[in-house]
Amino acid sequence: MAAENRSASSKQKRRRLDPEDREREIIDGAVAFFAEVGFDGGLRDLAKRLGITHQNLFRYFPTKEVLIDRVYEEVYLGRWQVEWEVLLADRTIALEQRLMQFYRSYLQAIFRYDWVRIFVFAGLKGVGITQRYLELVQARVVEPLARELRAATGLPDTSEVPLLPEETELAWGLHGELFYLAVRRWVYEMKVPDDLDMVVRVAVVKFLSGAPSAMRLLHEGTLRTPAPQPGRRARPVRRNPR
Amino acid sequence: MAAENRSASSKQKRRRLDPEDREREIIDGAVAFFAEVGFDGGLRDLAKRLGITHQNLFRYFPTKEVLIDRVYEEVYLGRWQVEWEVLLADRTIALEQRLMQFYRSYLQAIFRYDWVRIFVFAGLKGVGITQRYLELVQARVVEPLARELRAATGLPDTSEVPLLPEETELAWGLHGELFYLAVRRWVYEMKVPDDLDMVVRVAVVKFLSGAPSAMRLLHEGTLRTPAPQPGRRARPVRRNPR
DNA sequence: TGTACTAATGACCGCACGGTAACTAAGATG
DNA sequence: CATCTTAGTTACCGTGCGGTCATTAGTACA
Numbered sequence: 001m002a003a004e005n006r007s008a009s010s011k012q013k014r015r016r017l018d019p020e021d022r023e024r025e026i027i028d029g030a031v032a033f034f035a036e037v038g039f040d041g042g043l044r045d046l047a048k049r050l051g052i053t054h055q056n057l058f059r060y061f062p063t064k065e066v067l068i069d070r071v072y073e074e075v076y077l078g079r080w081q082v083e084w085e086v087l088l089a090d091r092t093i094a095l096e097q098r099l100m101q102f103y104r105s106y107l108q109a110i111f112r113y114d115w116v117r118i119f120v121f122a123g124l125k126g127v128g129i130t131q132r133y134l135e136l137v138q139a140r141v142v143e144p145l146a147r148e149l150r151a152a153t154g155l156p157d158t159s160e161v162p163l164l165p166e167e168t169e170l171a172w173g174l175h176g177e178l179f180y181l182a183v184r185r186w187v188y189e190m191k192v193p194d195d196l197d198m199v200v201r202v203a204v205v206k207f208l209s210g211a212p213s214a215m216r217l218l219h220e221g222t223l224r225t226p227a228p229q230p231g232r233r234a235r236p237v238r239r240n241p242r
Numbered sequence: 243m244a245a246e247n248r249s250a251s252s253k254q255k256r257r258r259l260d261p262e263d264r265e266r267e268i269i270d271g272a273v274a275f276f277a278e279v280g281f282d283g284g285l286r287d288l289a290k291r292l293g294i295t296h297q298n299l300f301r302y303f304p305t306k307e308v309l310i311d312r313v314y315e316e317v318y319l320g321r322w323q324v325e326w327e328v329l330l331a332d333r334t335i336a337l338e339q340r341l342m343q344f345y346r347s348y349l350q351a352i353f354r355y356d357w358v359r360i361f362v363f364a365g366l367k368g369v370g371i372t373q374r375y376l377e378l379v380q381a382r383v384v385e386p387l388a389r390e391l392r393a394a395t396g397l398p399d400t401s402e403v404p405l406l407p408e409e410t411e412l413a414w415g416l417h418g419e420l421f422y423l424a425v426r427r428w429v430y431e432m433k434v435p436d437d438l439d440m441v442v443r444v445a446v447v448k449f450l451s452g453a454p455s456a457m458r459l460l461h462e463g464t465l466r467t468p469a470p471q472p473g474r475r476a477r478p479v480r481r482n483p484r
Numbered sequence: 485t486g487t488a489c490t491a492a493t494g495a496c497c498g499c500a501c502g503g504t505a506a507c508t509a510a511g512a513t514g
Numbered sequence: 515c516a517t518c519t520t521a522g523t524t525a526c527c528g529t530g531c532g533g534t535c536a537t538t539a540g541t542a543c544a
Binding site for chain 2: 040117121124131135138170172173174176177179180181183184187188189191192193194195198199202208209210211214217218
Binding site for chain 3: 015016042044054055058
């Protein structure tokens with residue numbers, strides 16, 4: 001975008017930038033470019049967008065691979081917020097509030113053209129960093145959530161009974177549906193609701209109302225615990241405890 | 243796979259196949275190949291896997307693009323089952339049973355390396371067929387489900403009050419979390435539970451237990467309907483009505 | 485067994501890619 | 515204003531791509 005006016009007006013004197021500034025421009029441009037066309041995009045095309053020659057890229061990044069690695073860094077590591085983990089663990093706030101706050105903040109960070117597409121492109125390419133990112137999400141978001149559900153449902157703590165794979169999967173459900181929303185928007189270009197906060201609110205309420213039934217079902221099936229109520233009807237989790 | 247032994251043993255006489263058989267081999271090989279490396283994969287590499295020369299591909303498909311279009315056809319249109327739509331609409335069966343049967347059958351069709359990856363590759367490329375496929379899913383699966391939820395929650399029919407975007411989104415949630423499971427498995431190579439049927443069961447129970455609360459929340463907020471019960475606690479949907 | 489048909493191939497074309505080397509010019513310094 | 519540093523450029527290389535053309539060889543039939 002920023003480079004378009006340059007490449008449009010054909011003849012312009014060469015801009016001699018401070019290396020830091022140029023590098024910043026290149027990285028930003030590379031994020032946008034690779035998000036759009038994927039990592040098979042040519043360096044000449046990237047350079048054209050930046051209004052420089054493709055050889056100039058090599059002054060800053062010795063190979064294409066190094067540039068791509070910088071893009072990963074920029075997109076992943078640069079956008080994870082440790083406060084999220086703190087927020088999710090804060091039991092002075094109702095779980096519903098925590099989840100809504102977290103996912104609003106999280107979506108603000110990732111519900112973007114660049115982030116979603118680069119994440120998906122990198123996954124298909126089999127880049128290790130995406131796997132590691134998802135393991136981070138599982139360890140810092142999904143599994144903590146599953147443990148919270150244990151507590152909210154009155155089931156034994158994970159120190160007594162470790163998390164079942166199906167319980168982790170259950171907790172992935174909330175994360176997954178919101179991420180899939182982002183994929184529908186930025187990969188498949190579908191219309192999605194404008195009011196993301198409302199979507200988050202609905203998803204969290206749905207999740208917290210439904211998850212306990214499913215948790216009990218799981219532990220009935222695997223631990224042979226007698227059903228606390230007939231017909232394995234679930235008592236909904238408390239919401240808005242004001 | 244089938245072609246590997248051929249390319250391994252270096253010198254082999256040329257196999258002269260019936261064109262139909264060769265075309266079949268090419269298409270199957272192309273599906274597997276493009277699923278693995280993406281549509282930027284080279285025709286020479288594909289041909290090598292098939293144990294033929296890349297020129298031979300041009301005898302069957304005039305351009306690479308035509309071959310790729312055949313791959314799309316093969317993967318999408320070839321694997322959609324109209325019975326799914328019938329099943330989902332069959333109100334003689336409990337909604338829970340319908341959803342479980344549908345998603346078990348659906349996952350059997352799409353929870354595969356080839357399908358998931360080609361679907362994602364194609365989406366990133368911006369191929370129209372994937373958008374059309376998702377619109378099909380929305381019209382034939384997601385929106386019908388949202389309408390069922392209206393009925394199950396005692397809310398007005400969609401003939402009186404059209405579906406809100408947020409209601410459609412709510413119904414996408416179930417679809418999304420299961421699709422995202424497939425993406426975690428086949429794109430990001432994460433460990434997921436072995437027992438998919440159990441995962442589906444848990445997801446459906448969770449969804450049906452939680453969705454009514456969320457539906458009511460939505461209609462409170464937008465239609466200003468007075469809450470039927472204090473504290474907008476939801477009555478769970480009936481399950482297993484035997 | 486010779487022959488006609490055609491599936492399959494080897495050699496080649498133009499082009500765009502990632503990457504290298506030599507040159508040019510912007511701007512700070514004396 | 516001459517000089518020096520270095521950001522940026524022009525020109526080029528080997529390689530592999532999608533696609534074309536003339537040739538080779540497997541097989542069914544006379």
